[in-house]
Amino acid sequence: MQKSVSKIAKDVNFFLKKYLKTQKKSNLLLPMKYGIFPGGKKIRSKILIDIGKMFKINYNTLIRISAAVECIHAYSLIHDDLPCMDDDLVRRGKPSMHIKYGESTALLAGNSLLTLAFEVLSDKQLKLNEKIKIKLIKKLSQCSGHAGVAGGQFLDLDFEKKNISIKKVINMQLKKTGQLFSFCCMAPLIIAKKNEKLIKKFQFIGSEIGFLFQITDDLIDAKGSLESAGKKTKKDKKKGKATLIRLLGYKNTIKYAEKLKFNIKKKFKNFGYESNNINQTLEYFLNRNK
Ligand code: GRG
Numbered sequence: 373m374q375k376s377v378s379k380i381a382k383d384v385n386f387f388l389k390k391y392l393k394t395q396k397k398s399n400l401l402l403p404m405k406y407g408i409f410p411g412g413k414k415i416r417s418k419i420l421i422d423i424g425k426m427f428k429i430n431y432n433t434l435i436r437i438s439a440a441v442e443c444i445h446a447y448s449l450i451h452d453d454l455p456c457m458d459d460d461l462v463r464r465g466k467p468s469m470h471i472k473y474g475e476s477t478a479l480l481a482g483n484s485l486l487t488l489a490f491e492v493l494s495d496k497q498l499k500l501n502e503k504i505k506i507k508l509i510k511k512l513s514q515c516s517g518h519a520g521v522a523g524g525q526f527l528d529l530d531f532e533k534k535n536i537s538i539k540k541v542i543n544m545q546l547k548k549t550g551q552l553f554s555f556c557c558m559a560p561l562i563i564a565k566k567n568e569k570l571i572k573k574f575q576f577i578g579s580e581i582g583f584l585f586q587i588t589d590d591l592i593d594a595k596g597s598l599e600s601a602g603k604k605t606k607k608d609k610k611k612g613k614a615t616l617i618r619l620l621g622y623k624n625t626i627k628y629a630e631k632l633k634f635n636i637k638k639k640f641k642n643f644g645y646e647s648n649n650i651n652q653t654l655e656y657f658l659n660r661n662k
Contacts (some may be wrong), residue, residue, distance in 0.1 A: 376649075377656070380421055380438070381414040387439050391492065403473045403481035404488070408446045412464055413662070415653075417440050419581060420556035422650040423574065426643055427564040436498050437508065437559055443489040444516050445552060450482040450523075457529065465602035483633070500563060504561070507562050524548025533612035541614045545586045546579045553582030555563040577639050580632065581654070587629045588657050590615045594622055600661045633658060 388408060392401065412501050417438035424434040429545035453460040455477060461471055470478035492498070493509050514520060524547030531544060557578030561571045590627075597607045608615050616625045633654050640647035 377413060377415070377418050380417050380435075381411070383408060384414055384417050384442055385411060386440050387435050388442070391439065399482050400477070400481050402476050403469060404484055406472060407469055407481055407485060410464075411442065411446065412449075413660075414438070414442060415585065415657070416445055416552055416556050417567055418653055419553060419650070420559060421579070423557050424602050425649060426561075426646040427560045427566070429454065429560045429563050433500065433563065434560070435497065436492060436495075438556075438596040439487040440512065441483045441552060441556060443492065444512070444521075447482040447485040447489075447523055448516075449453050450478050450485070452525070454478060454662035457525070458608070458611070460604060462598065484545065504563055504565075507537065508559055509561065511558065514556050515555040520547055520551035520554075521549075524551065531571055531614035536614040537614070537625050538619050541616060541619060542583065544614065545583050549589070550579030550582030553585065554578035557581065559583070561568075571656040573639075577636060579590075580636050583631050584629060584636065584654070585657055587625060587632070588660060591622070591625060591629070596661060602662055618646050629658060 385408075392405065395401065410495055417435075420438050420441065421431070421434050449463060450469045452458050454470055460468055466472075466523060468478075470482060470543075489512065492577070493512065494507060498505065516522065518526075524544050526645060527540075527544040528548050536544075546606060554575045555578065558571050561574050561637040590600050590608060593605050593608045598604055600601070607613075607650055608617070636654060637647075637651055640650060
């Protein structure tokens with residue numbers, strides 16, 4: 373499992389390095405590279421490739437789409453760490469972007485990674501029919517925007533130090549973390565020209581997978597260390613973040629995550645052997661320490 377995640381990370385990074393070489397020179401390229409390389413676990417790419425394999429999508433196509441997703445993810449982390457958001461000093465085991473380059477550069481490098489994602493998707497080297505490309509671009513915009521990741525982040529900040537119901541916390545996390553996973557789960561079905569009903573089904577499963585991932589992230593924050601996690605831990609409690617752990621306690625949150633994982637796996641049952649990879653990835657989530 374670790375081997376396949378590392379291979380995907382290597383292939384996505386290789387593609388992005390090559391792609392950045394084709395860009396015009398600018399002062400933001402260096403900070404952008406700082407934001408994406410070496411660049412985290414690439415778990416969203418792994419999900420996209422697991423689902424892509426289920427629908428027999430070409431691996432190199434999936435790597436290009438993964439690269440776009442990872443640009444958006446890196447951008448969200450850079451902005452998430454800013455003083456006006458979560459104000460975090462360490463990310464991926466090194467100083468956060470604004471600590472290294474200053475706030476305005478972090479803002480602009482983040483924005484540039486966001487737009488780079490759409491440049492990658494609209495590139496003519498991505499060998500897909502134009503209608504499919506436009507659909508992918510639209511879905512990724514929607515998942516990242518005000519009703520998706522950005523909207524979820526707004527709620528995350530708004531809910532700090534307030535008494536929030538479990539329903540609202542779940543809705544916030546399905547957006548903040550879930551929506552990018554949603555895109556990863558539905559993109560292969562869009563390419564495979566599956567019907568809207570099935571695409572919607574995978575879109576929802578994706579948001580649940582993202583939610584499960586966020587729960588494990590919260591568990592790591594509660595019990596992990598800076599050394600193993602590569603970022604400061606025990607922040608959620610200090611900041612009064614609205615998390616499941618705050619509402620249910622640590623042990624019940626683990627039980628909740630196990631049940632959620634079981635329910636997600638059930639939804640893949642019809643796909644039999646083809647769903648082995650995605651099921652293993654879900655196990656990997658729950659046993660990770662970073
Ligand atoms: C519109 C995309 C977008 C962003 C602007 C700042 C912001 C709004 C959103 C923040 C979203 C966010 C940081 C969600 C947290 C998701 C999460 C669990 C991040 C950690 O992901 P990992 O563990 O990180 O995959 P690595 O370092 O491995 O890539």
